[in-house]
Structure formats: C-alpha cells, structure tokens
Amino acid sequence: MADRVREPYAAPGQQREAAMMGMYIFLASETMLFSGLFLVALHLRLEHAPEVVAASRQMHYFIGAANTALLLTSSLLVALAVEAAREGRARPAVLATAILLGLGFLALKAVEYRMEYAEGILPLPGAVTEFSSPARHAFMNLYLIATALHAVHLSIGLGLLATLAVRLLRGTLPLPERSIVMVNAGLYWHLVDVIWIFLYPVFYLAR
Amino acid sequence: MTLQERPDRENLADTGLSETPAERVSYLRAGHTLKSWLLTTDHKRIAILYLISITFFFFVGGAAAALVRLDLLTPAGDLLSNEGYNRAFTLHGVIMVWFFLIPSIPNTFGNFLLPLMIGARDLAFPRLNLLSWYIFMLAGLLTLAVLILGGVDTGWTFYTPLSSMFAHGQVVLAATAVFVAGFSSILTGLNFIVTVHKLRCPGMTWGRLPLFVWSIYATSLILVLATPVLSITLALIAAERLFGLGVFDPAVGGDPLLYQHLFWFYSHPAVYIMVLPALGVVSELVAAAARKPIFGYAFVAGSSMAIAVLGFFVWGHHMFVSGQSMYASAVFSFLSIAVAIPSGVKVYNWTATLYKGHISLDPPFLFAMAFIGLFVVGGLTGLILAMLAVDVHVHDTYFVVAHFHYIMVGGAVSAFFGALHFWWPKMFGRRYSLVWGRLSALLIFLGFNLTFFPQFLLGYLGMPRRYHVYPPEFQVLHVLSSAGAGILGLAYLMPFAYLFYALRYGPPAGDNPWGVTGLEWQTRSPPPKHNFDAVPVVDGPPYDYHVEMEGDEDG
C-alpha cells in the first residue's frame, strides 16, 4: 500500500513534492520556535553585555566544539545515506554511524552538564548554585532551557533515524520510490544540526 | 510494488477512485458508526468534528461571559469574589481566543471548503488533519481540567511577572493547553498551505483562486510562523514556574517587558488569524449576493497577503504605556495606521461590488452586511487606539474591550454565522427557513451593538477593564451592556433551533441553491466522499457572473 499514490494525489511526483514542501514548512515553524530563544539571548546580551561575556567565558567551549564536529559529521553521513536512497541503494550502516554520533553528542552534553553542575553554575531545580551576577543566572537559565530543548529535538531525530535504519535493514522501505521518507527525516536532522550551529556561538563564543 | 499513475490522465472518465456506492452518494452516508467519524480522514467529516467541538467551547466561553456581565450589573462586586471574577474573564478570554475564534472559520469552513473550492479530493495530508483535531481535543480537555481544578486569574495575556511569580491557580496547566492547541494550529496551517500549492485542479491558477482560499492561505502563513513563538514563550513561563528557570524574572536580570514583546509578536498576528478568514468569507458572500464579479479581485486577494505581512510588524501598539522606547512607539504607531490601508481596500471593494448588483436579502448577505458595519467601527477605533497620544488615555479601558469585540465578535462571529448560513445547504443538503435566518441576523446585530457600544462610552469616561467594582455613575451603561448581552446570547442560540430543524425537515437543497459560481456548488449537496465524480477543469475567471452593460437587451 505504502508505495502507491495515496488518496488526494494523482501522480507520485505530486505526492513527493507535497511531502517535501510540508517538511520545509514544518522546519520554518521550528525555526520560529527557536528564534524566540535567540531573541531572548540577544536581549540579554544587549542589556547585560559584560555579565554575559563573563558567563560565556565559563563555558566549556571545547566540549561544545567537539559536539559541533560530531553533529556536522553525522549530518554528512545522513546526507550520504539519503543520496544513496534516492538512487535506490539502502545504506543502513551509514545511517547507524550517524545515529552513534548523535548519541555521542548526547553523552558529551551529559558530561558537560555534570561538570557545570559540579562548578555550581547549572541551575537545575534543587541544585546549589553560585552566580557572580544576576544576569549570569539568567544566562545560565536560558542556556539550560535552550540546550535541553535542542536535546529533545535531537532525540526525536535519533528516533526517526533509528526507525529508518531498521526499515532499511529489513527492506521494508521500497527504494527509490519511498526515498522521500529518508529525505524528510534527513531534512529534520539537518535542522537540528543547524540550530546547534547557532546555539554554539551564542552561548560559548559570545565574548 | 508498481507505482501507478492515478487516475489515467488521458481518460477523463477514469476517476481513479475505488469507492463504495454509499460513498458515492454523499460523505454523510459513507458510514454511520462512531468509528467512521472518529477515524475518518475525510476533510468534510473532520470539519464537522471541529464544528461540534468549537460550538461546545463557544458555549463554555459564553457561560463565563454571562457570569462577567451579571456581576457587572451592580457597582459592587456582589456575585463573584475578586478572585472569581479574575478567573471568569481569564477563562472567557482563553477559551474564546484559542478554542473558538482561532479554529473557528479555518478549521471548519476552511477544512470543508478548501479542497472543494480548488477542485481537490482532500487536503494534502488527510491523516495529519485528523491528528490535528485530536491534538485540539487534547488541548480542550486540558482547558476543561483547568476549569475544574480551580481556574487561572492572569487574563488571557499571561503577563509576567504576574503569571510567573505571583498568580496562584493553574497557570502551567493553562499554558500547556494553549501550547498543545498551538500544534494543532501549526499542523492545520501547514496542511492548508501545501494543499493550495500542490492540489489545485487543472486550470485553477493562482489568479482564479476564490478569495476565501486566498484569505485562508494568508491565515495559514501566520499560523505556521507566529504560533511557534507563542509556544516557546509559554514554555518559558512554564520553565520559570516549575523549575525556577527565570528569563523574565527581574531578580535574575531578566526583563518582564520582553515577555510582552514575545507575546504580542504572536498575538497581534493572531488577531488577523481570527479576522482574515472572516474577510474571505465576506468576499464570497458579497459576490454571491450581488451576482457580480468581485470588484478589484487582485487587490482584495493582495490585501489579505498585505495584512498578513504587515500584521507581523505592529505588535508594539499593545505596549505604548509599558515603558518601551518612545521612538519604538512612534514607529509602531505609524505601522499600525498603515494596516488600515489594506483593510480599507477590502471595504471599498465590497461596496463597489454591491454597486448596481442584483442584491438578494438572504440571511448570508445580512450577516455579511452586519460584518462590514461592525468591522468598520472596530477598524476605525483601532486607528484611534493606534494613535500614540490617544492610546495613552484609553489604554486598558473598556474602549479597548469594545474595539476588539467589534472586530472579533461583531466581525468574526458574524462572518462565522454568515458562512454557516451560506454553506449549510451544501454541507447537509437541506434548506433552512430564510425568515428565521434573517431574524437571527438582525437580532445578533442589534444585541451586539447594545452590548458593546456602551463600552466605548464607558472606556472613554475612564472605566478600566478587568475591574468588577466601579463607581455608581457607570451603572446605567453597564446595565445596558448586560441587557444587550442577554439579547445577544439568545440570538446566538436561535440558529441552532432552525438549522437543526432543517437537518431533518428542511427541503432538499439541490446542488446550487443560491445560484452562484464556485466549484463547491458544482458538485452534489452534500458532496460525495471524494468531492467530485470527475476532477473538474477550470477555464474561466472566478465570480464569472454575467454583468449587464448599457444597451443590453434586458438591462
């Protein structure tokens, strides 16, 4: 059934284009979601420049850099898997490596949170924290919210990729006919990546 | 696993459908079980599901309004406690905005008509459409939970630091409800945009789209781009209340004003979510009533887009007295006044369309007339409010309350009823009593004005909004307003009587009871499950009515 042209459509090409357009609109919506957070960050930075600079000096920017590298590499792998799918070749191993890199990101992030927690700058509920200025506290609040929201998106992306990897392994995803599913999951993954590319300088390099 | 082209393009008789005889008769006959409704992916059935749900919320919100108006009958706050009054108007606002007005026209008539009007068999993503209804219902249940667990008292605007630090009540639950409803909005908007782009039938070019489709398209852009900003803003409030992660909290260097900026960045465009579909409906009703092509089609379509775009840049007019920069206020004031241009274009073009038309005074047209009158009053008072110097005096008074009710209730709700009366025969295949229809249009118009006109005067005289104890000299106007609300409430109930009666006893409507153009009128009433027996082909402009010229035989 899944490979047939479904109800409102007349042709497979039309159905594919619609699916892709739907994904792009969804991503535009996601971008607006995060843009609210970036606006808050900008506001903080403009209102309390010295405190924000001091706060971002405290961040473990090398962990952030490593994470950036992980995500970029995994995006590359996903792009390769998608290209292969378009040509009708299933590449579950490539996809699985991308997933591992994504898990690596989450693991590194957890390590980083732990370090910040130990330093008393991660405002988790109930944590003992110590900030040299109020704005620093707001900055870390925003950091925690933004990175946590990003991690949630990343986990959803991992779920998507994992489902696809399983389907590729089992051969239940007809390629190249249904490669659009791969394309859309890939687009989502790239967006998660792009959001990080903006989060990283805003929180780690804003000095 | 072959891919097949469906239907065969060369063979026009091949509809590419596998349908049962019952589905061929009408979408209403295609299954009578509860399951056939709750698991349907038919846009027409989903529209009916929405119609039932939002009607329910309309009455819940209306009950809260009744409490507010009853309490305001006397200068003392004797019916409700202070807390209770705050909860009543908050619940009224939250329900009416997010659970009635925002989904009202798009999710019912947009859902039902969009595919029919552009000659498609369904929306682009039928299952997503159903999902969006379930998300909406989940959000609705959360709101009802808020109501049962004691309510919220922050006002529909959830201003910080009240909402984040001081309010008791179910702020987080209410914010969650609105947050969840937002996903429903986003998915619906996404579905509409893709449908308009990808599923227009042969010959249905952008320049031939019905104006209702244009307005739904413009609305969808706002739904998709503005709603997520509200979502993140509400999430930030929840983070502050639940986990102490304040970013609006001045104690940690946050800024409560930033909340207002984010909130109005969504909520001003959101007022256009509520009114643009209404403008689209009225364009349809006016053309149908005048039996003439819409005057200046391109301008009316373009003004919808202009309103949608400009609407993103005027939010600061809600913050003139908040302490934002004076220069920002001046710019926002100027931009807000600019919004009046596309709005004016519409009103002038409707008037020009009616000029020398063969106007029939049927209920849909009466509702359209009511809309135009009330929209003009609401829009002009919007201009008054947009003048920086004036707004400093009337901000947060009943003048503002009257302004937005003229547009949101007088305008959008009248258009909703107009749409209901115009497309009811198409949706259910039955005619209703025109006499009762005219009567209810008239009563709604009169009741509305009696309710809200006194509020302009009250606001001008200095009655602040959101207070239930007031100086005795305001009582006369408040009593008038409450009396009007009583009439309005009854008038809103009337259509239910004769429309339901028509469902059973009304005479069959025929395909095109109003004798108008538009693809939705070329299929049966009620339409078959797949909308059209054969995919239609469009070969002429929209609203292609015959116009008599000087020297015509019968002119």
Ligand code: HEM
């Ligand atoms: C067309 C549909 C419109 C709708 C649905 C609408 C709705 C609203 C709502 C809900 C509010 C009050 C918000 C609150 O404080 O709770 C409001 C306030 C306001 N509106 Fe409108 N409005 C519309 C059009 C306009 C236009 C065209 C203008 C100006 C050209 C305008 C100018 C204003 C101003 C300046 C305020 C703020 C007044 C104050 O709080 O002091 N509105 N409107």
Ligand SMILES: [Cu+2]
């Ligand atoms: Cu506004």
